Amino acid sequence: MARYKLLMSNEAEEFVSDGSVDSKGRPSVRAKSGGWRACSIIIGYELVEKLALYGVLANLMVYLTTKMHEGTGMGILTLTVSLKSLKPLECPSNEGCEKASFMQLGIFYFALYLLALGTGGTRPNLPTFGADQFDDFHPEEKMHKNSFFNWWFFVVFFGGLLGQTFIVYVQDNISWGVSYGSITGFLLIAYVVFMTGSPFYRYKAVTGSPLQRVGKVIVRMIQNWKIHVPTDASCLHEVDSKAYLSQGRYPITSTKNLRFLDKAAFLNSRHSNPCSVTDVEETKQVIRVLPIWLTVIFPSTIVAQSFTLFIKQAMTMDRHMGSNFEIPSGSIGVFYQIPMLLIIPIYVRLLIPLFRRFTGNPRGITILQRIGVGIILQGFAMVAAVLTEIVRLDVIQRHGIADDKDAVVPISFLILLPQLAIMGIAEAMVEVGKLEFFYDQAPESMRSLGSAMYAASGGIGSFLTGAILTLVTRVTGRHGHKSWVLNNLNASRLDYFYALLVVLNIINYAVFLTMSWSYTYKREPSEALGKDSSKATLLVDNSGQNDEGIQI
Structure with a gap:
């Protein structure tokens, strides 16, 4: 042992x-x-x-x-x-x-x-x-x-x-x-x-399936549904904190939010194996981030536009830089990546210390505030895309090339730089914030689940990109009308489609803002263990001797 x-x-x-x-x-x-x-x-x-x-x-x-x-x-x-x-x-x-x-x-x-x-x-x-x-x-x-x-x-x-x-x-x-x-x-x-x-490398101890613990809490809560929610924490089952430390987990005291879940830890229930308070609180932490998770899916849909329609726009335009060099279509994303690379050191080295002076937050601003700034910038990027597309379509009409899908629009692709640059900065704010949020706010023993939620939001967002595009194409092409998005971009109305995304972004931001105002951040692990936790460590001795150590 x-x-x-x-x-x-x-x-x-x-x-x-x-x-x-x-x-x-x-x-x-x-x-x-x-x-x-x-x-x-x-x-x-x-x-x-x-x-x-x-x-x-x-x-x-x-x-x-x-x-x-x-x-x-x-x-x-x-x-x-x-x-x-x-x-x-x-x-x-x-x-x-x-x-x-x-x-x-x-x-x-x-x-x-x-x-x-x-x-x-x-x-x-x-x-x-x-x-x-x-x-x-x-x-x-x-x-x-x-x-x-x-x-x-x-x-x-x-x-x-x-x-x-x-x-x-x-x-x-x-x-x-x-x-x-x-x-x-x-x-x-x-x-x-x-x-x-x-x-x-440092490795975390394997603590079993986090979804299994969450599932057990939900089942026990349903089984005890008719029981009145206990107001006294002494009525709730909890194990010694050292048992959690031996598993690389941290004990969490009972909180007042989502109190109906406390029924899963009720000691006097007819079930002999109640959940612990920490298991219940970890489940609460997972449930609390779900509304935020739903509101950060759409920003991934906006980001996906830079890999689809923005690139296709550039392919219809003059991509020459100088008389002899033409930017490959696959390299248009460079003008999207460079702003992302530049904003991160600026944010870390300059903006975080500046914000920290006023907020006292080690991160400068909260994680959700960072995501919110990114969502706002995404809206500005799409507004810039609307204005750019209006200019592109005007050039197309003046040259009479709307029906020629292979015609190169006599306008430099550099006109796309504002929307590409703003979108790049926005993604740096949103994507870093999303990953940090789901990692930080997931229970310590479920952080891979938090990262999976981040990845899932991006995957679903990319899927929604195609779904929204298909839906808009079908709806706007009904009754003999010309669809907004065609294979021939010179005859399309991407400005209408981008404007729709601006409206959807505003609606999503309003929901995100509401969820953010009501969100309560979880405590740091060190708070759960008290003031001496910064000096405490758990040592494993494989000698198998039995004294004051904790057996597992």
Whole structure:
């Protein structure tokens, strides 16, 4: 049996105070694990992964139309772009081309789905794992943790920038096989480096399925529904705090919100196995973030426009910079990524210290305030998109090219820069805030669930992009009317569609603001353990001796 001791003061300074262990299950030594050293390896892997992801996405539409002739999976995807048998015959004119066979399409989409599956496994877990390298109970590490997600997204955006420049250049000027082969090689190297960092990582103890605990609370609450909600906390079941510490969890005292859930912990119920107060409070924390989660889905829908319609707009315009250089269509996102890269160091180094002077908040402003600022900026970006589209359509009408879907509009794509730049800054505010919020506000033992909620909001938002676009196309095209969004963007009314998104954004922001005003942030873990928690640590002794330690 493992033996746990709670040591105090200088004796415990060598070890972390949050119950983290090393790769062999021993208590993590602060000087030899975690911190930015471990995070640099995790972030390095994320950089390569995002380079691969954005390198694929940037020119995916181009590859589908010009190579497949259609309106970690990287290994298979590399084969599909390299082997002649896995793609149709070359067709330089892109007219009357042979369609991809069923087998060729099947392998291609299998590779994409495999890539998506791998991304789905790393996206919610890597940022959580990175943030877990910092100790909540150590003041200096806590400050580093507060800025971690900013630098995490800085690397994500930088990876996207490399993918949309370097990888796209190789695709356009050398070959698709070389570009995807390079990405596959980078991923293999990054994986090896990531695994070699195992001795330096801090790991959280496995505490069982968080959804199982939530489910148990809901079931017990329903079973005790007819019981009057107890007002005395002594009527509620709770276990000793040391039992939670031995599992890497923290006890939570009963709160007054969502009190109907307290029925699950009622001691005098007819059920002999009531839930603990901490289990109930963790369930409350999950339920409290759900309204916020619903309101941050639509901002992901707005963000998705920059990868679809904004890029398609640019493809209809003059993309030359100077007389000899034309920006590849897959690299338009660079003008979206650069503002994101610039705003993060400005925000961390300048704005947070400035705001902190007035608010006293270590983050400068609250997480929800940051998200709110981002949503407002998204609205401004869409307003700029409306105005830009009005100008583009005016040029089209004056030159009489509305019916020619292949005509290049004689106006520079640089007119799109305001909407791209504002949207990039908005995404830096919203996306960093979303991940930080769901990680921070999820129970300590359910932080992967919080990161999964963040990832799910982005996925659902992207799905809604297509759903809204399809619905608008069908509704506005009824009764012989011309649809707002057509395959021929020169004949479309994207200004109307963008204006609709502005209205929807205002409605969503109003709901978000209402939910934010009523939201109560959860306590820091150190508050739950008292004033000496910053000096406390849990040590695991595998000697198996039985004394004053806590047995598990």
